[in-house]
Amino acid sequence: MASENPHNQAEGGAKAALKRLAFRAMRPGLSEVVARLDRIEALARQRTPAEPAGPGAPVGPTTWRGDLATGRAVDSRGLIDRAATRKYRQELSYWVQVVKRTHEVPNFPGEFEATYGGWQRGRIEELRQFLGLGGQEELNAWCAERTVVEIGPGPYPSIATRVWKRAVAVDPLADGYVREDLLPKRCHCDRVTFLAAPGEMVPLPTAYADLVVIENALDHVDEPGKVVAEVARLLRPGGLLWLLVDLMDYSDEMHPNPFNEETIRGLLGEHGFEVARDRVSEHKSHPQAYGEYRGLLRSTARVPGAIEAKPATSAAHA
Amino acid sequence: MPEAREAIASEPRGVRRLIGRAARKAAVVLLGEGALTKPGASTESRALTTGVARDAATQDASVWRGGIAGAARFPDGSIDEPTTRRWRGELAYWRDHAGPGAKDAEAFEAQFARWQQLRLEEFGRAMGFPAGRVLETWCAGADCVEIGCGPFPMVAYHAFRTGVAVDPLMEGYKAERIVPRTARPFVSIAAVGEWLPLVAASADLVVLDNCLDHTEQPERVLAEVNRVLRPHGALWMLVDVLDEADALHPSPMTRDRLGAMLGALGLRVTFERVAPRASHPRAREALRLLVRKGAWLDGEAERRARGVSDVGASSDVPFVEGKPRGRSPDAASRPGA
Numbered sequence: 001m002a003s004e005n006p007h008n009q010a011e012g013g014a015k016a017a018l019k020r021l022a023f024r025a026m027r028p029g030l031s032e033v034v035a036r037l038d039r040i041e042a043l044a045r046q047r048t049p050a051e052p053a054g055p056g057a058p059v060g061p062t063t064w065r066g067d068l069a070t071g072r073a074v075d076s077r078g079l080i081d082r083a084a085t086r087k088y089r090q091e092l093s094y095w096v097q098v099v100k101r102t103h104e105v106p107n108f109p110g111e112f113e114a115t116y117g118g119w120q121r122g123r124i125e126e127l128r129q130f131l132g133l134g135g136q137e138e139l140n141a142w143c144a145e146r147t148v149v150e151i152g153p154g155p156y157p158s159i160a161t162r163v164w165k166r167a168v169a170v171d172p173l174a175d176g177y178v179r180e181d182l183l184p185k186r187c188h189c190d191r192v193t194f195l196a197a198p199g200e201m202v203p204l205p206t207a208y209a210d211l212v213v214i215e216n217a218l219d220h221v222d223e224p225g226k227v228v229a230e231v232a233r234l235l236r237p238g239g240l241l242w243l244l245v246d247l248m249d250y251s252d253e254m255h256p257n258p259f260n261e262e263t264i265r266g267l268l269g270e271h272g273f274e275v276a277r278d279r280v281s282e283h284k285s286h287p288q289a290y291g292e293y294r295g296l297l298r299s300t301a302r303v304p305g306a307i308e309a310k311p312a313t314s315a316a317h318a
Numbered sequence: 319m320p321e322a323r324e325a326i327a328s329e330p331r332g333v334r335r336l337i338g339r340a341a342r343k344a345a346v347v348l349l350g351e352g353a354l355t356k357p358g359a360s361t362e363s364r365a366l367t368t369g370v371a372r373d374a375a376t377q378d379a380s381v382w383r384g385g386i387a388g389a390a391r392f393p394d395g396s397i398d399e400p401t402t403r404r405w406r407g408e409l410a411y412w413r414d415h416a417g418p419g420a421k422d423a424e425a426f427e428a429q430f431a432r433w434q435q436l437r438l439e440e441f442g443r444a445m446g447f448p449a450g451r452v453l454e455t456w457c458a459g460a461d462c463v464e465i466g467c468g469p470f471p472m473v474a475y476h477a478f479r480t481g482v483a484v485d486p487l488m489e490g491y492k493a494e495r496i497v498p499r500t501a502r503p504f505v506s507i508a509a510v511g512e513w514l515p516l517v518a519a520s521a522d523l524v525v526l527d528n529c530l531d532h533t534e535q536p537e538r539v540l541a542e543v544n545r546v547l548r549p550h551g552a553l554w555m556l557v558d559v560l561d562e563a564d565a566l567h568p569s570p571m572t573r574d575r576l577g578a579m580l581g582a583l584g585l586r587v588t589f590e591r592v593a594p595r596a597s598h599p600r601a602r603e604a605l606r607l608l609v610r611k612g613a614w615l616d617g618e619a620e621r622r623a624r625g626v627s628d629v630g631a632s633s634d635v636p637f638v639e640g641k642p643r644g645r646s647p648d649a650a651s652r653p654g655a
Contacts, residue, residue, distance in 0.1 A: 075393075076513045077378050077379075078513075165503045166503045166504070166505050174517045178517040178520065191480060192480075193482055193505045193520075194516075194520065195507070195517075196516065201393060203381070203509045203515045204505075205489040205491075205506055205508050206384075206492065207492070208492070208506065
């Protein structure tokens with residue numbers, strides 16, 4: 001650094017001599033600064049090969065942290081993901097509108113909590129029918145003995161309409177729902193533990209759940225295959241998946257992975273799910289959809305094998 | 319830099335000293351406080367004053383996947399070798415003492431259940447609850463999160479509205495069937511304290527027993543605890559006072575370090591008990607603390623701690639008044655110590 005300094009070269013004139021003198025006089029004060037800068041440079045050189053993507057690039061799955069105005073999508077190191085921030089903010093802004101300014105939403109029939117709660121109760125009621133349980137009491141007893149995980153539920157999980165042994169709602173936007181005060185008050189939402197995590201990587205132990213619920217969320221995720229694999233990991237052997245998916249050919253930023261009847265059945269079969277009972281109907285939630293797939297599926301994956309086989313053994317961090 | 323070393327060695331005199339001093343001041347103005355101190359030292363002091371380590375965003379966290387033959391894996395699935403070795407030892411300890419094949423597994427768990435009972439009762443006294451069913455009623459309406467709890471957390475033995483246990487080895491405990499036999503239902507989460515997958519303002523009580531010195535980045539852990547706590551929430555913690563780091567305890571805690579970290583977040587210690595017997599053999603003592611959050615959310619507390627807000631300066635005396643700050647000579651004679 002010092003050897004490249006132009007003042008070290010011989011220069012004529014009193015002005016140059018004065019400059020040289022001033023620089024030499026300042027050297028004791030600057031030397032520590034220079035030494036520190038050298039150290040920083042050396043550290044930066046050491047780090048560069050370890051992090052080819054640069055310190056600003058997020059790695060792995062991201063989740064939303066904060067309210068609608070100031071929140072961001074960040075990875076587990078706290079680094080901001082701009083593309084995910086845009087997508088999540090759009091989704092959170094939709095929910096804020098639906099919950100707080102319901103009257104502005106076209107075709108939304110009434111007050112949010114009453115209307116949406118009615119839909120969610122209906123979905124769990126249909127689960128009762130698919131399970132072949134007698135009445136409400138039988139269903140309540142069934143729920144009270146089971147650990148349930150709902151993936152991508154939005155602010156009003158269908159599982160919040162009942163009391164379970166353990167109830168976990170996993171949504172990358174969960175922190176945003178809480179900060180914007182979107183969670184419903186007139187249900188069992190206070191008994192549901194919300195986790196801020198993407199469906200591709202759920203921070204729960206393997207073989208944890210008796211039932212996984214996914215209502216109109218699989219077409220919203222970036223990698224549906226990974227989500228279904230994660231569901232297979234989360235379910236205990238013989239555990240159940242209660243799934244609802246819109247069937248459509250249309251895709252946009254919010255719905256990057258649309259399904260049709262064939263692709264959804266193929267994906268489930270690929271990950272060891274067998275159909276206990278299912279239906280395809282013309283009812284749908286997205287206006288562009290042509291119908292919906294509703295299924296109760298049983299996991300046949302052998303869990304210990306699933307743990308060891310799934311993650312790639314890359315040596316990037318070794 | 320031979321020239322720079324010469325300059326440091328030769329003592330500057332007269333005008334040169336004055337100009338040198340001016341240059342130092344200019345450097346401080348241009349590069350900020352700490353520009354002229356040794357790089358290693360300044361990182362630590364800054365980390366303590368802001369509450370979050372400066373390089374926090376560059377470190378990633380791994381969690382355990384699989385049973386004893388499994389590994390600590392980063393989010394992308396790759397293996398974290400040093401952590402795997404450390405945690406496999408920890409998992410083996412639990413398996414040998416409390417796993418299905420252990421000789422006195424039931425007695426081992428019973429001991430933990432008893433400890434957890436005593437710890438909760440002391441929490442009730444520290445909160446100022448009168449005797450009777452007040453503690454029970456409080457817990458029934460409270461959401462409790464326990465971090466770095468091992469296989470036998472407090473939430474397994476008491477009825478909270480919701481109980482959450484967070485541990486990076488959680489999947490290992492489940493896979494090796496090191497699970498409480500008589501447990502109440504609680505939610506098990508496989509995660510590190512530095513990055514909690516929980517939402518803001520979701521816990522009335524956070525339990526942090528013998529955990530902080532085991533973590534890589536304790537400042538980040540406390541910042542996450544602060545985020546997850548509701549306004550007026552309580553942090554119930556047990557910390558070994560330890561001077562030196564070792565493989566299992568990368569972040570030894572001294573009173574000053576702990577006080578600085580809590581103070582930076584605007585958290586207040588409202589109860590302190592010094593226990594002469596700590597869990598680490600080389601620890602000087604153990605501190606049992608009840609820490610309270612004010613009537614604010616995390617962002618506000620951080621602004622207060624940085625002095626940005628005009629609501630009022632945060633307390634710069636994080637420990638309760640009248641309590642000794644150094645090692646207490648009468649620690650052994652304290653009730654319950």
